[in-house]
Amino acid sequence: MRLHEYQSKQRLAEFGVPVPHGEIAHTPKEAFYIANRQGGHVFIKAQVLAGERARSEGIKQAHTPEEAEYYTSVMLKNNIQGLPIHKVLVETTVNIAEELYIAIVNDRSSGQPVLVATATGGMHVEESAFADPDQVIKAYINPIIGLRSYQVMRIASELNLPRDLWRKFDTLVQAIYRCYVQSDATLVEINPLAITKTQQFMALDAKLIIDDNALFRHADLAAMRDTSTEDETMIRARNAKLSYIRLDGNIGCLVNGAGLAMATMDAIHFYGGKPANFLDIGGGAIAEKIQTATEIILSEPSVAVLLVNIFGGMTRCDEVAQGIITAYRNLKSAVPLIVRLQGTKSNEACEMLNQANLLRICTMNTLSQAVIQAIHEVQNVDFSS
Amino acid sequence: MSILVHKLTRVLVQGITGREGRFHTGQMLEYNTNIVAGVTPGRGGEWVHGKPVFDNVESAIEATGADVSVIFVPPSYAVDAIYEAADAGIKLIICITEGIPVFEMMQVRYYLKQIGSRLIGSNCPGILVPGQCSIGIIPWQIVQKGKIGVVSKSGALCYDVVNALSAHGLGQSTIVGIGGDPILGTNFVDVLEMFENDADTDHVVLLGEIGGSEEIEAAAYIKHYMTKPVTAFIAGKSAPQGTRMGHAGAIIEGGRGTAQEKIEALSDAGVRVADHYEQIVDIIRESK
Structure with a gap:
C-alpha cells in the first residue's frame, strides 16, 4: 500500500527525519490561509498517488497567499494520470x-x-x-x-x-x-x-x-489508505479478500490462482481478445466468495462475456458452479458464460451448470477452446450493437 | 532417484491440528507419504490421522527421527515455526503459509543460509514425487510417474500443466512449487541445478511469472550449465506495470521484471518458451 507524500513525511518525522512545515488544504481558501500563516512563500503539491507530479503541473511555487489559492483551485480541478486531486500539501519553501x-x-x-x-x-x-x-x-x-x-x-x-x-x-x-x-x-x-x-x-x-x-x-x-479514488466495486472486492484489477477489455475473467489468472489473460491476448479484469478467487474458495466474485465482474458495464477458468485442486469445481449460478440468478444476468472447469468435482460442476437453465452457457474442455468461444461471443455482441 | 525428498523421507507437519494442516495431512497420507509426527504447541499427546502430536519440534524429532518439515501455520506464527524447525536441525523446511511479512522473510532467509537449512516457499504448494511422496498441497490425483521435472512459482497453473502432461503420457520425476512471494527460500536456479544432476529427469518444465529476476538468473544458469532441454512459460505478458497481480511477488516495478525481458533471456539460453501454457505439451511432444 502506497502512502501519500504528506503521510510519508508525517511518518518519517515521527522517527526524527526533518521535513518542511506543511499543512493539507482541501479548498483554495484553506490554501490561502495556510500560505498566509507561512508568509506567502509556499509550494503547492498535489496529493495524488502518481509519479512525475512536477511534469504534470502537480507542483507549483507560490509567492503570495493569492497565488497559493489560485494554484490550488486549478489543481483541484485537474487530474494526474487519470487520478483526481482531492487535496494539496501547502509547504514552506526551503533554501x-x-x-x-x-x-x-x-x-x-x-x-x-x-x-x-x-x-x-x-x-x-x-x-x-x-x-x-x-x-x-x-x-x-x-x-x-x-x-x-x-x-x-x-x-x-x-x-x-x-x-x-x-x-x-x-x-x-x-x-x-x-x-x-x-x-x-x-x-x-x-x-x-x-x-x-x-x-x-x-x-x-x-x-x-x-x-x-x-x-x-x-x-x-x-487507516491511512486513501479510498477516495476507489469505487464501490473495488472496495467490495478488497473486503471479500478477492484480488481484483480492472483492465480495459470486455472479456470478464474468473480464475483460481494468480499465476493461472495471468496466464488466462495472456491466452485471451494471444487469440486477439482483451480481458476486462484480473481476478484471483484464491485457493479453496467457497460458493459464497465465488458468488461475490461473479457479481463483481457482471456488475462492470464493459463486460460482454464471462470466461471462467478453474483448475480445481484445493478449489472444488462444484462450489465454483454453485457460486456462479447463484450470482446469475440474483442479477438475472444475460451475459454469456463460457466455462472451463478441470480437476476436483469438475463433472458434478458441469452437470450443475447445464441443469441451471442459465441463458447462454457453454462448457469447454480446454482454455484455448474457451477463449476462442469467448472472443466469438464478444464479436457477436459488437455486431448487434 | 528424485530431488529434495523421496519415499523414505520422514515428514513432520507443523500446525497439524489446524483445519488446513489436518486436511492436507490426510491427503498426504493417502498418497503414502511417510508422515511420522505433527507439532502444535500446547497440543502434545493428541493424535491426528493416527500420527502423534508433539508440543515442539525438538521432541518430535527425538521421538520419530523426522527430517523434513512442512508448515501449515497462520502467517503471524509461521516465521516462528520456521526458526523452530531450523534450530532443531531440520535441513529442509517447506512453508505453505501465505502472507508472511517480507522483512521477516528476509531475516529468515539470511538466518537459514547461515545455519545451512533449506526453505521452500513461503506461499508455495510444496513438493511431490510421483509414486513416492507428496509434501504440501499439490493434488496427487493428477500426477504420473515419468521423466519431466517441473518447477513453478504458481500453484493452480502448475496443476493445470501437470494434469495436461499426465493426460498425454508425459510423466513427472519431481514437481517443486517454489512460491510466488518476493523473497523465496529456494529459487529456480537451485532447483534447475538439482534436476540437471538427477538421473531420473530428462526434461524440465519451468513456470515463471512477472516480477523479480529469478527467471533471468535461471536463463543465465541454463545457458552456461544445463545440458537437459527446458521448456518454459512466463505468466503475465499482458499485465500492466506497477500493479500487483495477486502474488505478492508478481509486480513489474520500474520497468523491471517484465514477461518480455524474461522470455527473451530464456529464449536466448535455448529454452523453448510457450506463447500460452497449453502449448507446453505440444512443444515437449514435438521434441520427442
Missing part, C-alpha cells in the same frame, strides 16, 4: 544548497534491504542512474543486525559530503532505516533530500510503500 537522493528498498535478488544513494537528487534521478550506474551508491543491509554506522559513513564519503556533516548524516539515515523497519515498508524514498543553506538535512519529497502482508500489525498505517 536549498544541495539535493541528494536516498532510498531503502527490498532487494529481491539478494533477499536483503539495500540503501541506495546518489549525489544528485531530483526529477531526473532515474534517467541519470540508468545512464551512469556508477553514480549510484549502494549498501546491502544485513536484515538481522541492521544498518551499521560504518556503512553510512562509507556512503557519506562516496557522496563527497562535507566531513562535519557525516555524524548528522548517520543520525538521519538511521532514522530512515528505523522508519523502514518499524513501518514494514518495502520502499522508503526521499527525493530530493536537501542540504539547506544552514547545513541541515531536510526531506523535500518522500514516498513510502507498506508491505500489504504486514498491514495486519499496523492499524495506524492501514
